[in-house]
Amino acid sequence: MNTSGFELLKSRCQDDWQAYTRHRFLRELAIGSLPRMAFQHYLQQDYLFLIHFARAYALAAYKSPTLADLRQAHEGLKAILDLELGLHVEYCAGWGISEAALEQTPEARPTTAYTRYVLDTGQRGDLLDLHVALAPCVIGYAEIANWINAQPFTVRGAENPYNAWIAMYESEEFQAAARSEQQWIDARMAGLPEARLEALTTIFREATRLETDFWAMNLEMTP
Template structure:
C-alpha cells in the first residue's frame, strides 16, 4: 500500500517527473550546463534560501505542540546559521561575491514559488506549509539519487559534482527522509477531501519548482 507521500507524488506524476528530470537537471548531471545558467540559478537560490528561512519561521509560529516547535526551530536555525553560510561560500567558488548576493533582484520564478509557499503557510496550517516545501526538500534528494543512477551523469571532473554530492550526502538524505516520515505521520488519518487539498498544494509547488529550473536554464529574470 502506498504511503501518503507516495500518493501525493502519484497525484501529480507528470509534474513530478517534469521537475525531477528537467533539462536543467540533465545538463547539470552531464556536466554540460552553461556556467552562466548555473550561476544564475545559484544567485536566485540564495534568495530562495532567505525566504525558506522565513517559511520555517512561520512554521515555528504555526506549531501546535512543543515537538513541532522544536522541529521548526531546528530547521530555521539550520537554514540561517548553516545553509546560508555554506551557500555564500559555494557562490564565492563560482565567482559570486556576498556583496553581489546582497544586491540581487528576485526573478519572477523566485517570487512565484517563495510567495506561494509563504501564502500557503499563512492561510493554512503547519501541514499545508510542509507539503508546499516538500518538493524542494524531498525533491532535491530524489534528484540527486536519480542523477547518480543515470548513464549520462558524469562524476569525474564534472564542474557540478559538488552539487550532486551535496544532495546525495547522508546528512541531506536523512533530512529528506525525516520530512517524508513527518508528512506520512501527519497525513495518516486525513479525509479524502483533505488529501485532495494537500495534493493540489503539492502539485502547484512542484510546478513552481520546475519553473525555477527553467529560470536557471534560460537565464530568465
C-alpha cells in the same frame, strides 16, 4: 500495502513530478554541459530562496501545535541561518559570485512566485499545508540526487564542474533530513479524508510546477 502520504501525492501528480525531477536543467548538470551562466543564475536565486526558506521555518514555528513541532521548526531555522547560508555564500564565491553581489541580486519572478506561494499557503493553512508546499524542495532534491547518480549519462568527479552540487544532496546528512521530512508528512497524512487529500494534492501540484519554473528560468539566461 497502503501508499504513504508523500508517495500518494507524487502518484497523483506524476506528470508534474517527472517534469520537475527529470528537467533538462538537471540532465545538463548531470552531464556537466550546463552553461556556466545558467548555474550562476541558479545560485544567486537560490540564495534568495534560502532567505525565504528561513521565513517559512519561522512561520512553521508560529503554526506549530506541539512542542516537538516547535523544536523542529527552530532547528530548521537555525540550520539555515547559522550554517546553510554561510556555506552557500562560500560555494558561490568559488563560482565568482561575491556575497555583495548576492545581496544585490534582484529576485526573479519564478523565485517570487514559488517562495510567496509557500508563505501564503502556510499563512492560510495549517502546518501540514506548509510542509507539503515545501516538500518538492526538501524531499525532491534528495530524490533528484539519487536519480542523477542512477543515470548512465551522469559524469562524476573532477570532469563535471557540478560534481560538488550533486555530492551535497546525495550526502547522508541531506538524505536523512529528507527521510525525516517524508516521515513527518506521512504520519500526518495517515487516515485523512479524501477532501483533505485533494486539497493537499492541489498544494503539492502547484508547488511542484513552480519548482519546475525555477529550473527553467536559469536556462532562459543562456543564448
